[in-house]
Amino acid sequence: MSGRHGIEVVELVREFPKGPRAVDGIDLHVAPGEIYGFLGPNGAGKSTTVLVLTTLLPLTSGSARVAGYDVATQGRYVRAEIGAALQEAALDPLLSAREHMRLQTTLHGLSRSDRKVRGEELLERVGLVEAADRRVGGYSGGMKRRLDLALALVHRPSILFLDEPTTGLDPQSRTALWDEVARLTREDGVTVFLTTQYLEEADALADRVGIIDRGRIVAEGTPQALKDEIGRPSVEIVPAQDGDHEALAAVLSRFGESVPALSQSVAVRLRGGESELAEVVRALDGAGISVSQLRLHAPTLDDVFLEKTGRSLEGAGSEHGGDESAG
Amino acid sequence: MSSSTDRGGSFVSVAHGVAWRNLHNHFSHPMYYIPSLVFPLLFFTAFTGALGALTDLPGFEFEAGYEGFQYVFVLIQSAAFGGVFTGFAIARDFETGFARRLLLAAPNRQGIIAGYALAALGRWVFTALVVTGVAFAAGMTMPGGVGVAGLYALALLVNGAGILFASGVAMRMRTVQAGPLMQTPVFLALFLAPVYVPLAVLDGWIETVARFNPFTAFLEAGRGFLVGRPTTVGLAFGLAVALLVLFGWWAHRGLRSAESAG
Amino acid sequence: MREFVRQVAVLGRRSIMRTLRQPASIVPSLLFPLILLAVNTGGLRGATNLEGFPTDSFLDFALGFAFLQGAVFATVNSGTDLARDIQTGFMNRLALTPVRGVALIFGQLAGVAVLALLQAVVFLGAGLAAGASVRAGVSGALVILILSFLVSVAFAGAGALLAVRTGSGEAIQGLFPLVFATLFLSSMNMPRNLIDADWFRVIATINPVSYLIEGIRSLILEGWNVEALALGFGVVFVILVVGIGGAVLALRSRLARV
Structure with missing residues (x-):
């Protein structure tokens, strides 16, 4: 099923009680094997969209299908098909990378022999073999992000959600993560839904970009097509x-x-x-x-943002004042 | 002349600024002021409610009742713990980096300690008022009349000693994980004193320990003030001043340690 | 079922490792109850001279309270750990796996359970070494261990419930004085029939903590008192069901997984 499906979203709305309409009727179509960049300032609704698509937050109205399954009614099947590295690498500082792997592989129901092989393979892939027995509390930001990514891949998901995966990383770690994401799509055919507030990230990595502002998608297309539109x-x-x-x-x-x-x-x-x-x-x-x-x-994607919203991407988040952490 | 005036001025303004900020933080976060209120009130309620029968023991004579007996304990306890909570605030400031900002910005660094001390004093006065109100509501009497001022003076000195002790620890460790190091010795010293019954009624190992515990002198003198029969006054004030000097030196060295750590 | 057991085992392993790797949370939970036991035993020794006091050893009388105080640490530890998982997003990571909510809570309590067992053995051992005796004998001591273990796990379940509801470690720490107050407003320091103040006797009588202490205390002071034990075990089962059941339900609604 997942091989033929990516992400289909129609008129998706997520409203917080007494809060803003964080996602305000968005439509999305992400093809299998595509890297889709979801670009917008802080508080635009990027993380809320990811939480809804990963079944961690119920939607208010509209519909969303991920890997062919309805996020509102078939969460279990959706979760089996997706991997996610959410904002802030969610790791236990008291555990080592290898212990994280063991926990994650077991919870995903891998067989005993598979657990060890898969864990080592992923640690190798993200370059953490040497540090695998050290507690994560002492890792650098880049190492944490790489481990976060490896943990999201444990069960060979067909769709990967990355919520601002490089925020706070130095340029070298950022480039290393970009290479890994590109490789995942190229070699394993993984569909990637990536949120970012960095123009160069969307530009360098994404096959297509959706620009979100105040819960609405204001532009969508390949980075080049969007820039050509400004022309x-x-x-x-x-x-x-x-x-x-x-x-x-x-x-x-x-x-x-x-x-x-x-x-x-x-x-x-x-x-x-x-x-x-x-x-x-x-x-x-x-x-x-x-x-x-x-x-x-x-022309840059910032010009596109400026053209569509009348504001520059940089600093637009503070104007809006939305709550990205809540969504 | 002018430079010494400047130094004095900057000391006052630094102390004022630090004190204002701490008091503001304290009273705007229930998480901070509730524990400093809850513990003395809890001890007062639990001890007077459950242990009133202890006054029937032979040798237990106290004209202000068991409420008065425990009031002195919780007043001294809240004064000492007021200092400990200030230590927590200092440690928290070091963890968040705010203390470094203070060290950089303050022209007079002794003023920083004075500011924290003023704030602690303000916080304790608030706690003491509430505790006193509750004790009166519970039926406490003050046969000692105005002589009870001695109790408050003593508690004030204990508060100061507590602040200097805890801030010395906080400035050396510079982490909130040092909390138990500030809390445990004060807690132990308090409870190894005649908390539930007078010294004369204690026996066994705790009686021996209590004899050498400065808090015993504070409690005995405080209870004496409350009923108008001053006892061990000189010893209690002498010990309080000695602790102030000792912990003043301890806090001063702590400040130097924080400064040299950058 | 096998999958469920495997999930609980791996989450429990993590919880135990976390506990063992934080000596700062183990040491006070062992040390403070013993310190309070020592100072109260010394300070309140005179109470045994009151007419009607059930024993001439205040250590025997006070020992039961140490187990309860240990359980308060269990509440705070388990609550803080779970709240931290929610705050850091680690819970979301777990929620994206096929793990069941019940397994998450059970696994989370494993670390506390190990600590609770350690506490119970240490407190009983220290009490016996200091001269306490258990009237109900060796089997009574075993029941003390079981009851105090269950009390810690039940309290930890309540801590987990609060953590899931608030999602804030600071809120859990802030509740510490409140939980502590519940302990003090019980028959911890005086048998209920010797409490002078009527209002306090009423509070101690409606406070379930009194029955937990009295259950343990009965084995030490009296031997086999069926009524006290039934009340102790009854109260602990209610807290277990409310705490753990509530935590599982609250987790289900917090995760909002569909």
Whole structure:
């Protein structure tokens, strides 16, 4: 069943008692073997969606099928098909990695001989063999995340949920985890549903991205398609003299709509694309404005977020003030 | 001249700031102020309720009744434990890193200890008021009249000694796991004193231990003040001041240890 | 059924390892009841001179209370461990496996059960070494161990119930004074018939803790008192059912697994 199914979500709503509507009628379709990136600021509804799809939180309305099973009525079957590494590696600091493996493999009902083989295989895979007998309390953040991932894979799930798997990790650990996730999909055909607030993570890893804001999906597609939708690059210019700031803004406004930029610079999205750059330089020259710096930005997923919500992804969470931990 | 004024000013302002913050935290979290209230009230209720018959024992004479007898114990107990709870607060501040911020920001670091001590005093005064109210409601009398001020003065000194002892431990260990190290010695010293019956009625090993326990002098003197028959006053105040000096040195060294640990 | 047993075994193993790896939670639970036993035995020795006091050894009278005090530590330990699992998300990890709620609670209590057995043996051993005697003999001592073990597990079940309901370790620690108060407002320090204050006698009579202490105490002071034992075991079974049953139900609703 799982081989033919990914994740199907229709009009999913999750409302907290006396709280916000954390997920507000989202539709999702994740194909088997796909890496789906769920991108949004803190409090957007990412974790609530994951908790509902992993059967840890009941939905309020709508429907969701994971691996072909209904999360509202067939939780047991859903759980047998999924693995999950939720926000904050949930590990027991007093146990070693090997003891965690033993616990997890037993609870998943693996046979005695399978338990040991599978445990060692996964510890090897995430590079924790040497540290396997040390208590997890002394692990680094990256080691904890790797163990968390290995534990989620114990029962060979067909769908893997990763809730902000690299938050708080250093760049090296982050890249190592990305490689492992990519390998899982490539070699084992695992479907991955990944939430993140990092643009580069979604960009680097996801086949398709859904952008969620205030419980609603505001854009969806491949990272490239989303950026192509915005289509146009922006130009950001720092004047040589501070006094020219307003004059610079006036000149640039002729070439496109203004976009947020650092305080000393002015930026606009070029209506005519990159080819208009020469024209911009000539216009500035004509107006007698000398330029200190000029940068051309290709569109990013942040631009997509900005375009769809009117806000930048960075800092959008605090504006919303939702409760990501509760959902 | 001006520099010494500055030093004095910064001491007062640091102490004031630290005290305000601790009192604010204490009274805005039931988790913090409830235990400091519950234990003396619990001891008072449980001991006076269950053990009143002990006054029938030969040699047990106390004009203020068993309520008065236990009131002195819970007052001294709450004073000593007020200091221990302050130690917990200091240890918690070290764990969260807030204490480091204080050490960095405070121009006068002795003011930090003074601030914690002021807060502890404020907290204990609150507890003492509640305990006294309950004791009166339970029928306690104060035959000693105004002489009972001696009891409060003694409790105040015990409170100060408790704070200095616990803060010395907290600043050396800098973790809330040090809680038992602050709590156990105070608890033991309290209960190895004549808690349930007067010293004269005790016998066996506990009587021997109690004779050398400073809390015995505090309790005996306190009970004397309550009924207007002062006993062991000089010894009790002398011991309290000695403990203050000893633990003052202990806390000062603790502060140095915290400073050198960074 | 075999799967259930396997789940309980592996969760119990984890719980026991956790307990043994936290000496900071074992030592006070062994030490404090013994300290209180010692100071109360010394301080309240005079009470045995009161007319009608059932024994001339306050140690014999007070020994039963040590087991109850140990059980309070069981409540706090088990509650704190479970609440920590909820707070850290470890419970969610377990919830994603096919484990049953009952197995989770039973497994969680295994560590406490081991500690409870250790406590019971230590308290009884220390009491006997200090000169206490058990009127009901060796088989009576065995019943004391069984009853005090059940009391600890029952209290731990109540701790688990509170942990699942609140999901907060701090809330559990905050309840410690309350549980402690329940112990003190009982017949721990004085037989109920010798309690002077009427209001306190009423409280001690309706406080189930009195019957747990009196059940154990009867074996030490009187021998085989069927009524006291029946009340002791009856109360412990009620707490067991309410605590563990309540914890299982509360866990089911907290996990909200479907």
